[in-house]
Amino acid sequence: MNLTMSLFQMSVEVERKFLCSADTLKTLEEMGVCAGQRQFHDQYFDTPKFDLTLRDMWLRKRKGCWELKCPTAASNGTTELSGEQSEAAALCTRYKEITDLAEIHLRVKEVLKDSCEVRETETSSSEGEESWLSNMNLVCFADFTTVRRSFTLEEDGVQIDLDQADFGYHVGEIEVLIPEGGDVKSALEKIRNTAQKLGITGDHKVEGKMNVYLKRNHPQHYAKLLSAHVL
Numbered sequence: 001m002n003l004t005m006s007l008f009q010m011s012v013e014v015e016r017k018f019l020c021s022a023d024t025l026k027t028l029e030e031m032g033v034c035a036g037q038r039q040f041h042d043q044y045f046d047t048p049k050f051d052l053t054l055r056d057m058w059l060r061k062r063k064g065c066w067e068l069k070c071p072t073a074a075s076n077g078t079t080e081l082s083g084e085q086s087e088a089a090a091l092c093t094r095y096k097e098i099t100d101l102a103e104i105h106l107r108v109k110e111v112l113k114d115s116c117e118v119r120e121t122e123t124s125s126s127e128g129e130e131s132w133l134s135n136m137n138l139v140c141f142a143d144f145t146t147v148r149r150s151f152t153l154e155e156d157g158v159q160i161d162l163d164q165a166d167f168g169y170h171v172g173e174i175e176v177l178i179p180e181g182g183d184v185k186s187a188l189e190k191i192r193n194t195a196q197k198l199g200i201t202g203d204h205k206v207e208g209k210m211n212v213y214l215k216r217n218h219p220q221h222y223a224k225l226l227s228a229h230v231l
């Protein structure tokens, strides 16, 4: 099936990361409802030549489920932003989240077809359900566990996560999920309001877990992504 014929409805995650101070945590605990704490183990996959991550595509397995995060077109939903909205956009990331495995296979194959990475073999059940990884020359390059506390505020559809990764990095994120083609401006506005309420300042993007993980564990991979302006 051609990708343009694909009919899957995808979500777009609009997200701002922040460093959580003791003051922010106190405000959050006063204002928000703690929706619980959970722990998950993430494994990220790419080819040895980094064909996916160099295109800002992030393939991972979390709690037994596959997810692919892909960039949205830079201008989608962000034309004619006000000054404040542009500032908010510069602090946020926007990624499509694909969770349907067949769709993930299609997208990954599409990217790898030019780099001769895909072995055109049929998967037999005896090879195990994840032979597609080796057929596409995909290997695990990052593997870590996160303890996440989630909060919800009155603001519609805003989730705040406080993540503690097992390699010693803490980061918070304010997140709004919208359908593909949905209202990015309104999501940015909600994120900006929430950051203001929590007293979050700063005019630079805060590093995510992966930045810090790669810098520490795979500096060459990290350097390639930096020079390609992916991170």
Ligand SMILES: Cc1ncc(C[n+]2csc(CCOP(=O)(O)OP(=O)(O)OP(=O)(O)O)c2C)c(N)n1
Binding pocket: 015, 017, 058, 069, 093, 095, 173, 205, 206, 207, 208, 209, 210, 211, 230, 231
């Ligand atoms: C600030 C920032 N973050 C991520 C990226 C790109 N990127 C690197 S790894 C990566 C995939 C992991 O995304 P992230 O949202 O950081 O992880 P997590 O919070 O655990 O996922 P969730 O539970 O919210 O789905 C991305 C998109 C970027 N360029 N800049």
